[in-house]
Amino acid sequence: MKARLINIREIARLIFLEGFRRHTILGLAVLAIATEASGFLFMDFFGRDLGNPVNDFIFSIMWFVGFVFIFFHAVQIMAWDVERGFIFPLLARPVSRTDYVIGVFAGLSALLACLQLLLGILGFLTLIWIKGSVAATFFPELSVAHYLYAFFSLLAYQLLLIAVVMLLSSAIRGSFPVLVLSFAYYGIASGLPVVRSMLGTSDQQHALQYILTLLAALFPNPSTYDLKADVLTVASNLTALEIAAGFGSAFLYMVIALWLACLLYGRRDLS
Amino acid sequence: MLALWPQGPVLKARISVLFSIVTAGYVAIFLAQDSANQHTNLRLSPPLPTPFYEISGPFKQLVADILLIKTKVFLGGRSAETDPLSYAENLDRQFSAISDLHPELLDIYYLCESSLSWISRPSAERSNQILSAGLEGRPEQWTIPFFIGFNNFRYLQDNDVAIRFLSMAANKPFAPEWVGSLANLLSTDGGDIVAGFLLLREMRNQTVDPLLRSNLDRDISQYQNALVVLRAIASYNNINGHRPGQLTDLIPKFLAMLPRMEDGYELEYFNQRLHLHKATGQP
Helix, strand or coil, rough: CCHHHHHHHHHHHHHHHHHHCCCCCHHHHHHHHHHHHHHHHHHHHHCCHHHHHHHHHHHHHHHHHHHHHHHHHHHHHHHHHCCCCHHHHHHHHCCHHHHHHHHHHHHHHHHHHHHHHHHHHHHHHHHHHHHCCCCCCCCCCHHHHHHHHHHHHHHHHHHHHHHHHHHHHCCCCCCHHHHHHHHHHHHHHHHHHHHHHHCCCCCHHHHHHHHHHHHHHHCCCCHHCHHHHHCCCCCCCHHHHHHHHHHHHHHHHHHHHHHHHHHHHHHHCCC | HHHHHCCCHHHHHHHHHHHHHHHHHHHHHHHHHHHHHHHCCCCCCCCCCCHHHHHCCHHHHHHHHHHHHHHHHHHCCCCCCCCCHHHHHHHHHHHHHHHHHCCCCCHHHHHHHHHHCCCCCCHHHHHHHHHHHHHHHHCCCHHHHHHHHHHHHHHCCCHHHHHHHHHHCCCCCCCCCHHHHHHHHCCCCCCHHHHHHHHHHHHHHHCCHHEEEHHHHHHHHHHHHHHHHHHCCCCCHHHHHHCCCCCCHHHHCCCCCCCCCCCCCEEEECCCCEEEECCCCCC
């Protein structure tokens, strides 16, 4: 067991260092900071409620940068291992395919966490700075606890998405089909709640309701993990059960997706 | 055949000339288009149905912010001659979409109140529906129920509903004391005229824009005319022990003549109570 953990740690380290070597973190951080800086030029359009647009902007950039990382870095890392033959020297050593899948997931997750941590700290400092520079009427509340909760919820969903990318990569060859399917997954996950709310709770469509509920379990709604609106509210009452349920469901979904990815990767013909 | 085709420096020179012509053509067409676009009056297009925006998931609040900026750019850039009724419906749709996507954003309600409520009676009703989203999105704000109360009082002339919302506003944290006084005043006889006068006077005192101040001055003068009639009715009541049957009974003892109402205002004496109305569509 200890040897397996060492294998996983070493693969994760390789993936992590590869991310730095390819300037992934640097490039995305520069992109995010440049976007934030240019976006603040538009803040003059908001005369009454400065906190909300700034908060929206900071979190939207974190979501966006995370998606760019997942769709354009994580997808390619998984595909390149096979397409460029990086995987063979690794698997020639006593490393199981399961160790490999978990190691890559851990490496990509660590990279994403580093990136989001950097943006999260910068975002929080920006909020504090703006709150301090305007009157309380224009930016009345900023909750550190809710900011942390919104941040970790965002991170939880994006880690879940990496697990899905791992699952798709284990089943399909090539980065492009995986990219297309990852987009499709995200599109369905975002669109499904809209379909469900439009159909409502009509009693006449029991079968359809069940199918949609099943699909909602397969494609978790990203908006459930989007809690940025709470960062600026005073009256939001979070319960420990709600927090545990949110993170617990994301964690279990990740475990299932990775489990399936390991199963599929184990049976896959890599030649 | 190849020999006929110029080569070497001649070919390079011709390619350079051709490239310059193509580039100059592009620049000329671009400048013509750009100039034409700048002369076009700004138009506010209707938003897509809200579900399309909701698909954007965690970005929907940012989408709402962008739609609000677009609306502000239109309102700030439209020509002075633009008929408000020509854009009222699209403005209503924009605000509805924005408040559906991001009900916590306070700027929507201030902009909605200042740009949509006064256009027409249906606009005031729609404005109140949009503001209702703010009651849930920003329950701690006193200004949102105040706006709904104000719209009911001024544009919909429904004082009972106005009193309810003004009282709600008065009970919110940080609500100024005068909001509660307004609610009480409205429930008294002729209180709507006194309340309207006090409100408009307060608005004028806080307005910097000279054009808005002059518009408010005109409104205030109409309310002052109504107050004169109100005082005459009170004097008649004190002396005769009952109210006049009609306003002309006040002439000449209590009033030399009935004041001439302007700017769409009209006095109505119904059930021995005086009301001041403003025709819809008047800013």
